[in-house]
Amino acid sequence: MKFKIAVLPGDGIGPEVTAQAIKCLEAVGETFNHQFTFEEAPVGAIAIDQTGDPLPEATLELCKNSDAVLFGAIGDPKYDNDPSAPVRPEQGLLKLRKELGLYTNIRPVKAFPSLIDRSPLRPERIKGTDFTIYRELTGGIYFGEKKLNKEGTVASDLCEYSEAEIERIAHQAFKAARNRRKKLTLIDKANVLETSRLWRKVVTKISESYPEVALDFLFVDNAAMQMILNPSQFDVILTENMFGDIISDEGSVIGGSIGLLASASTGDKHALFEPIHGSFPQAKGLNIANPIASILSAVMLLEHLGLKDEAMALDCAVEIAIKKNIVTPDLQPESKFGTTEVGDQIAELLAING
Amino acid sequence: MKFKIAVLPGDGIGPEVTAQAIKCLEAVGETFNHQFTFEEAPVGAIAIDQTGDPLPEATLELCKNSDAVLFGAIGDPKYDNDPSAPVRPEQGLLKLRKELGLYTNIRPVKAFPSLIDRSPLRPERIKGTDFTIYRELTGGIYFGEKKLNKEGTVASDLCEYSEAEIERIAHQAFKAARNRRKKLTLIDKANVLETSRLWRKVVTKISESYPEVALDFLFVDNAAMQMILNPSQFDVILTENMFGDIISDEGSVIGGSIGLLASASTGDKHALFEPIHGSFPQAKGLNIANPIASILSAVMLLEHLGLKDEAMALDCAVEIAIKKNIVTPDLQPESKFGTTEVGDQIAELLAING
Ligand SMILES: [Mg+2]
Ligand SMILES: [Mg+2]
Numbered sequence: 001m002k003f004k005i006a007v008l009p010g011d012g013i014g015p016e017v018t019a020q021a022i023k024c025l026e027a028v029g030e031t032f033n034h035q036f037t038f039e040e041a042p043v044g045a046i047a048i049d050q051t052g053d054p055l056p057e058a059t060l061e062l063c064k065n066s067d068a069v070l071f072g073a074i075g076d077p078k079y080d081n082d083p084s085a086p087v088r089p090e091q092g093l094l095k096l097r098k099e100l101g102l103y104t105n106i107r108p109v110k111a112f113p114s115l116i117d118r119s120p121l122r123p124e125r126i127k128g129t130d131f132t133i134y135r136e137l138t139g140g141i142y143f144g145e146k147k148l149n150k151e152g153t154v155a156s157d158l159c160e161y162s163e164a165e166i167e168r169i170a171h172q173a174f175k176a177a178r179n180r181r182k183k184l185t186l187i188d189k190a191n192v193l194e195t196s197r198l199w200r201k202v203v204t205k206i207s208e209s210y211p212e213v214a215l216d217f218l219f220v221d222n223a224a225m226q227m228i229l230n231p232s233q234f235d236v237i238l239t240e241n242m243f244g245d246i247i248s249d250e251g252s253v254i255g256g257s258i259g260l261l262a263s264a265s266t267g268d269k270h271a272l273f274e275p276i277h278g279s280f281p282q283a284k285g286l287n288i289a290n291p292i293a294s295i296l297s298a299v300m301l302l303e304h305l306g307l308k309d310e311a312m313a314l315d316c317a318v319e320i321a322i323k324k325n326i327v328t329p330d331l332q333p334e335s336k337f338g339t340t341e342v343g344d345q346i347a348e349l350l351a352i353n354g
Numbered sequence: 355m356k357f358k359i360a361v362l363p364g365d366g367i368g369p370e371v372t373a374q375a376i377k378c379l380e381a382v383g384e385t386f387n388h389q390f391t392f393e394e395a396p397v398g399a400i401a402i403d404q405t406g407d408p409l410p411e412a413t414l415e416l417c418k419n420s421d422a423v424l425f426g427a428i429g430d431p432k433y434d435n436d437p438s439a440p441v442r443p444e445q446g447l448l449k450l451r452k453e454l455g456l457y458t459n460i461r462p463v464k465a466f467p468s469l470i471d472r473s474p475l476r477p478e479r480i481k482g483t484d485f486t487i488y489r490e491l492t493g494g495i496y497f498g499e500k501k502l503n504k505e506g507t508v509a510s511d512l513c514e515y516s517e518a519e520i521e522r523i524a525h526q527a528f529k530a531a532r533n534r535r536k537k538l539t540l541i542d543k544a545n546v547l548e549t550s551r552l553w554r555k556v557v558t559k560i561s562e563s564y565p566e567v568a569l570d571f572l573f574v575d576n577a578a579m580q581m582i583l584n585p586s587q588f589d590v591i592l593t594e595n596m597f598g599d600i601i602s603d604e605g606s607v608i609g610g611s612i613g614l615l616a617s618a619s620t621g622d623k624h625a626l627f628e629p630i631h632g633s634f635p636q637a638k639g640l641n642i643a644n645p646i647a648s649i650l651s652a653v654m655l656l657e658h659l660g661l662k663d664e665a666m667a668l669d670c671a672v673e674i675a676i677k678k679n680i681v682t683p684d685l686q687p688e689s690k691f692g693t694t695e696v697g698d699q700i701a702e703l704l705a706i707n708g
Contacts, residue, residue: 120582125474141495141513146548153517155552159495160510189596194500198509224604228474228582242543246600250578 002035003305006066008043008059008096011089012279013289013339014072020291020343021070021298024317027347028302028310039066043096044089044279045076054092060099063270068301069100071274072294077281097137101267104169105135105244106176106300107276108262109231109251114323115331118256121228126254131234132180133251134173135244137265139165140195142241161195161240166202172266173238174210183214183235187223187243199240223247227254252276259290259330260322262297264304271304273297287338290328292318295346317349356389357659360420362397362413362450365443366633367643367693368426374645374697375424375652378671381701382656382664393420397450398443398633399430408446414453417624422655423454425628426648431635451491455621458523459489459598460530460654461630462616463585463605468677469685472610475582480608485588486534487605488527489598491619493519494549496595515549515594520556526620527592528564537568537589541577541597553594574601581605606630613644613684616651618658625658627651641692644682646672649700671703 007022009015022038029036041059048054054074063069074089096102111119111129119126144158177184186203188196200217207215218226220243226233227250239247252261261276275293283289295318302311321327326345329335337345361376363369376392383390395413402408408428417423428443450456465473465483473480498512531538540557542550554571561569572580574597580587581604593601606615615630629647637643649672656665675681680699683689691699 120476120479121474122476141511142546144510148548148552152552152555154514155548156498156512156514157495157547157549158510158512160508163507192496193511194502194509195511198502198506201506221599221603224578224600225607228604228607245575246578249575250582250604253579253582 002037003067004037004039004065005301006063006069007038007040008063008069008071009040010044010072010074010279011046011076012073012281012284014044014074014279016284016287016289016339017275017291017294018070018072020339020346021294023343023347024295024314024350025298025301027350028307028314031313031351032307032310034307034310043071043092044074045079047092048079048087048089052087054087054089055095060096063096063100063272068304069270069272070298070301071272073275073277073279075279075281096272097265100270100272102265102270102272103136103138103165104172104266105137105248106132106264106266107135107248107252108132108300109255111255112260112319112322114325115256115260118331119254120256121231121254125229126231128232129254131231131237131251132176133237133239133244133248134169134176135239135248136165136169136241138241140241159193159195159242161198163198163202166199167206168268170203170206170238173236174206174213177213177236178210181235182212183216185234185237186215186217187220187237187239187247188217189220189243190217191219195240203238220247224250227251257290257331258293259328260292260296262293262300264297264300266304271301273301273304287340288329289339290330291339291343292322292327295343313353314346314350316353317346320349320353321346356391357421358391358393358419359655360417360423361392361394362417362423362425363394364398364426364428364633365400365430366427366635366638368398368428368633370639370641370643370693371629371645371648372424372426374693374700375648377697377701378649378668378704379652379655381704382661382668385667385705386661386664388661388664397425397446398428399433401446402433402441402443406441408441408443409449414450417450417454417626422658423624423626424652424655425626427629427631427633429633429635450626451619454624454626456619456624456626457490457492457519458526458620459491459602460486460618460620461489461602461606462486462654463609465609466614466673466676468679469610472685473608474610475585475608479583480585482586483608485585485591485605486530487591487593487598487602488523488530489593489602490519490523490595492595494595513547513549513596515552517552517556520553521560522622524557524560524592527590528560528567531567531590532564535589536566537570539588539591540569540571541574541591541593541601542571543574543597544571545573549594557592577601578604581608611644611685612647613682614646614650616647616654618651618654620658625655627655627658641694642683643693644684645693645697646676646681649697667707668704670707671700674703674707675700
């Protein structure tokens, strides 16, 4: 099959790690006989430098006309440290999400057995952890009406959700759970919040269409505890925007390396795949950045394109590389493998085993 | 000195653990020559059984006319499992907080060296952890206007804060930080929320009156990570109601035993002290409930009354008991010490060392 991938490498280590993901996708193409076309466009600080706009029109058009977006990272210290900067690199990603209608953020968290000692949790707690968080990305209190009275003494933020906003992400999450261990946990605060009660009502109704999936509920404060006490209990987590922000960031550290975590942002028409780590400018050009999060984003991209065997093959290649200690120095201080070498080896493992 | 303490033992294991706290306070009274008068009143399920009201008027009056309230626990399965129950035990505590104007919830978290292996975190992460959370308890999104449209398809919750609500708790937190390691961390989401920006502005202004306290800021999603990665960085945490709910529950599990955690709820006139564990009805009457959280609540009560040496002496007695393994079976499965014995021993240690 033929696929057109928009590549937005962005800033800092973005281009280096994205290059490894492309390398792996090319190996997938050769092994499984698909044709991936990669077309690159600027976003973030580099786009501001080139065009004055963190999301140039041509970049947006490319994304709209591609089968998927492979995204690197965004952010540059020269903008971070300048509060008077009229445009900021991060605006590029926010606008892109909005323009592409990406209302769901998906974040898998998995404990790799050979890396279990890197977890801040005790091995017996983290063992077997393998879950995915579905976070609503465009609604809730982050986007609700904000008010400040004239005197600047009373402020408010409105959290609002509609049935339709909940339904569309709930279907995504139930479908994912159906293909996994068939458990879905809704995180809310339904004992206190009206919006949470609406989430619970809508999700309960939708669950009737997925009888093979077991649905349970957890208050967000309890969820914050369970993430530490017993993270392996989770399969698919579904939650609103702010709870998802907190819980997915909490979940991102329990595995022990943020350099391994991929994510997807999806909507009805488009999808974007990116590592959760940032642009890490200090590591730029040093060939030390961990490319695995970007390669695992490519795994999610393959799944999104319906290429299940291909996704599984690349995922296995990553698992083997980690098991064989073919990793960057962040995971193994004495490692002789740099960003490029890890990418080469995973592409090769894919070709051999694929 | 003379003090009148309102004792509200409540339900489940509440009466057993509260009895040990009273025992210790009596030992403090004898050792330091104070006169504590304890007057008991019903609250929660037992109050419903006796009077039909989870917070009888006489109980409230007693609390208002006492120097402090020592609270046990609330909740009974016979009400939890009956969704049609017109009154619920928990309403007793909510109403009491409101009537007494308790707008701050204070929760200390400390890693006891001899219990470090009970933590779900690796020893090197939890070591040295010793912080206190100041959570705003009566404002924010839990108490804001709730709306549901007629069709039941759009819901909203309003998060609102005023300068005055922030100021009063901020002063409490800064005063606490001044007496501790002189660091205060405000947890917010000021990059997104208007209320958070008001918190940041007001707290920054108040910090000028406490020049010896170092103020820093942490976004709530980052805080949820830091609580796992490096909890010993915190000294005093200050935050709004919902963030405080999530972060303080997350913080409550990192030490490894919820049976050790005390709390205080304070306002301008009144203060209430209680273990954070619940009524744990399964353990009722078995003499196995851990009384330490209740005894540490008594430590906080002594501090509140201005009895610093007395508080420190009781705190030390608890530390010694833990170090000597004078603990209930939840902390030491083969322990021969029950609830009463641990209370006796701590009271005795206080008398010897006080
Ligand atoms: Mg976040
Ligand atoms: Mg809570």
